Amino acid sequence: MIRQAIDALTDHYQALGLLSPHDREYCRNRAFRLLQEPPQAYRPPQLGRKDALNTLLLAARDKKLLAGEGIAFEDDFMAKLTDVFMPRPGEYQEWIGDLLERSPEAATEKMYQVAIETEYIKLERVQQNIHHRYLADYGAVEITINLSKPEKSPEEIRLSQAAGSDYPACLLCKENVGLSEVPNPARSHHRLFQIELNGEDYFFQYSPYSYFNEHCIVFSKQHEPMEIDGRVIDRFLDFVDIFPHYFISANAELPIVGGSILTHDHYQGGRANFPIDSARSSLIYQSKELTVAKLDWPISAVRIEGDRQAVAQAAKKLINSWRSYSNPKLGILAQTDDIHNTVNLMARKPGRYQVILMFRNNRTDADNPDGIFHTNPVWQVVKRENIGIIEVMGLAILPARLMNEMGQFDQLPEYQKWLTAVPQADPLDQLGYTFSQILKDCGVFKPDQESQAAFEAFVTGSLTGSESE
Numbered sequence: 423m424i425r426q427a428i429d430a431l432t433d434h435y436q437a438l439g440l441l442s443p444h445d446r447e448y449c450r451n452r453a454f455r456l457l458q459e460p461p462q463a464y465r466p467p468q469l470g471r472k473d474a475l476n477t478l479l480l481a482a483r484d485k486k487l488l489a490g491e492g493i494a495f496e497d498d499f500m501a502k503l504t505d506v507f508m509p510r511p512g513e514y515q516e517w518i519g520d521l522l523e524r525s526p527e528a529a530t531e532k533m534y535q536v537a538i539e540t541e542y543i544k545l546e547r548v549q550q551n552i553h554h555r556y557l558a559d560y561g562a563v564e565i566t567i568n569l570s571k572p573e574k575s576p577e578e579i580r581l582s583q584a585a586g587s588d589y590p591a592c593l594l595c596k597e598n599v600g601l602s603e604v605p606n607p608a609r610s611h612h613r614l615f616q617i618e619l620n621g622e623d624y625f626f627q628y629s630p631y632s633y634f635n636e637h638c639i640v641f642s643k644q645h646e647p648m649e650i651d652g653r654v655i656d657r658f659l660d661f662v663d664i665f666p667h668y669f670i671s672a673n674a675e676l677p678i679v680g681g682s683i684l685t686h687d688h689y690q691g692g693r694a695n696f697p698i699d700s701a702r703s704s705l706i707y708q709s710k711e712l713t714v715a716k717l718d719w720p721i722s723a724v725r726i727e728g729d730r731q732a733v734a735q736a737a738k739k740l741i742n743s744w745r746s747y748s749n750p751k752l753g754i755l756a757q758t759d760d761i762h763n764t765v766n767l768m769a770r771k772p773g774r775y776q777v778i779l780m781f782r783n784n785r786t787d788a789d790n791p792d793g794i795f796h797t798n799p800v801w802q803v804v805k806r807e808n809i810g811i812i813e814v815m816g817l818a819i820l821p822a823r824l825m826n827e828m829g830q831f832d833q834l835p836e837y838q839k840w841l842t843a844v845p846q847a848d849p850l851d852q853l854g855y856t857f858s859q860i861l862k863d864c865g866v867f868k869p870d871q872e873s874q875a876a877f878e879a880f881v882t883g884s885l886t887g888s889e890s891e
């Protein structure tokens with residue numbers, strides 16, 4: 423059975439393009455060695471990839487080849503097994519680079535297929551995620567309860583607490599490639615594709631948790647903190663030139679409104695549309711080269727469309743003037759002891775260049791210790807985390823614990839106050855309603871006429887003002 427499984431993987435990965443015919447025997451023999459099994463001659467297998475992987479996992483467990491108990495140790499072994507068949511990082515770079523020259527779609531399709539068929543993205547786990555669409559008063563929003571991040575076993579938790587190493591500096595760093603052994607994530611078979619954005623080196627990979635279709639992560643070669651400024655715009659427009667069928671987006675760099683990893687410059691992209699893409703809009707500025715529309719969306723946002731240079735210039739102007747924009751009447755203060763104004767942004771190229779800027783502010787005060795433009799405490803029983811870029815585009819990533827709690831909201835004491843604030847409805851709709859309200863809490867310019875007029879004045883003033891880049 424082990425021989426048959428190894429032969430099935432060899433055939434499968436060769437068909438996928440991962441190994442060349444020259445590497446067959448080499449890879450097969452290494453797989454036998456990893457399984458501590460005497461090598462045998464090849465015979466055409468009658469086994470699918472999934473069954474082959476399961477067979478080898480069971481064999482490894484029987485032979486006590488796993489380093490511990492729990493899913494992390496299984497994942498680590500499977501990653502090592504897959505790595506036996508993978509091209510070296512430099513070969514992968516050349517392979518994908520050649521495909522990219524042929525077509526951007528060919529390159530992403532192959533990278534995505536490799537990520538799935540090598541189980542870097544565990545599609546079976548991703549498919550367990552719950553998705554739900556909720557129609558709010560301003561349009562649809564979506565929620566997903568993410569079950570693809572497995573819970574850590576006690577042994578894994580013990581090992582990660584004991585680790586305390588500073589290499590690699592973070593989970594994104596390029597130094598993760600080829601790492602294994604719990605508590606490191608299983609990265610033996612991880613491969614990165616290097617691209618150049620605005621003259622700087624970045625890496626492209628897929629997210630193992632796949633929050634949306636072809637969810638990719640683009641991160642800097644250097645372990646350097648997130649910074650949001652005009653350079654991000656230039657990088658994004660380069661990215662959509664390389665991959666015009668993908669969007670790219672950035673979290674803010676400030677706490678409360680930022681992403682979970684602020685210490686390493688990185689972006690999220692993919693082949694997906696979000697509720698914000700369908701938001702109603704009203705044109706507020708137009709020139710020969712570009713249009714700027716205000717979106718009817720709870721997060722104060724504008725969509726800039728046009729030719730590359732004009733879009734870049736307008737986006738940079740808006741980011742710069744937002745940094746110093748204050749409107750005390752609306753509670754918007756650019757700076758107290760710290761700076762508070764920042765943006766979330768995304769770019770696409772559906773023909774013309776498109777940038778959406780979403781204006782954020784992370785100020786707190788005595789009445790709102792968690793944040794003024796932040797999730798109201800009543801909703802935090804559902805989501806306590808920051809409202810980041812994926813959320814502001816209209817997709818909530820909700821914690822896995824909700825799966826268990828959802829059937830018994832009325833019995834759980836912590837949900838009683840929340841239940842009085844949501845409509846009586848199906849639990850998924852109650853969660854959708856909650857998220858639609860969270861987005862309203864996070865909006866800096868509220869929907870009333872005075873706030874919206876101030877928003878428009880800010881945008882048109884910034885675009886027509888003489889303020890330089």
Ligand SMILES: [Zn+2]
Pocket residue numbers: 591592593594595596644645646685686
């Ligand atoms: Zn890092």
